[in-house]
Amino acid sequence: MIVLGLTGSIGMGKSTTAEMFADLGCPVHSADAAVHRLYTGAAAPLIEARFPGTVRSGVVDRGMLGTRVLGDPAALRDLEAIVHPLVRAEEVRFLAEAREAGARLAVLDIPLLFETGGELRVDRTLVVSAPPEVQRARVLARPGMTPERFEAILKQQMPDDEKRRRADFVVETGDGLAGARRQVETILAGLTGDENKAGTRI
Incomplete structure (x- = not known):
């Protein structure tokens, strides 16, 4: 099974691109979704202990936590030390289940793939990208x-x-969903050995 690490900066269309792989039959694990689950579960008491007042009724207040860690490298490192091991444990379980199910390709959607050395845990890397002005407009909206x-x-x-x-593949999302989808289909077909079947589910 090939493990594809998918990443991209804020506003580039990473999550939408990951959904395209899922729509084509690939198992996808979203680190963002895992964090959301952990913020209502295992991570919440650990985060409250380090950042008192950021958890309400057992759920991490993401806005409040963001205010505490943005611009504070030491605080951000402490948060990552809590959350990253829990997310990686979920990844391990996800990949084991994908292999057991016979998947030919599984996708790890990781926002900070290169920043955290995550490329060492995958076979290929894909970056989702868009022009700076498109990125800025999307985020500020x-x-x-x-x-x-x-x-x-x-x-x-x-x-x-x-x-x-650094990436093995780049998906450009600045021209809309249809173009991005065609790029995803081509990449998937090449990775799974179905070069003549782009557009079909695996």
Whole structure:
């Protein structure tokens, strides 16, 4: 089984691209979704212990936690030390289940793939990318997002051009969903040995 690490900076269309792989029959594990689950479960008491007041009724207040860690490298490292091992344990279970099910390709959707050395845990890497002006417009359209918060998030992420340089594949999302879908189909067909069957489910 091939393990594909999928990543991309904020606003690039990473989650949508991961959904395209899922629609084509690939098992996909989202690190973001795993974090959401952990913030209502195993991670919540650990985060409250380190960042008092950030958990309400057993659920992590993501806005409050973000305010505490953005711009504070030491606090961010402490948060990562809590969350990353729990997410990776979920990944291990996910990959074992995918192999047991006979999947030819499984996707790990990891926002900070290169930043955390995650490329060492996968066979191939894919970066989702879009022009800077498209990225900025998408992100600033999100509820509660400000230019200052956007810039703070970007500082925590590897520059897009560096991610593109490191990746085995790049999916461009700036021209819309149809074009991105065709790119995903081509990549999937090549990785699974179905070069003549692009567009079919695996």
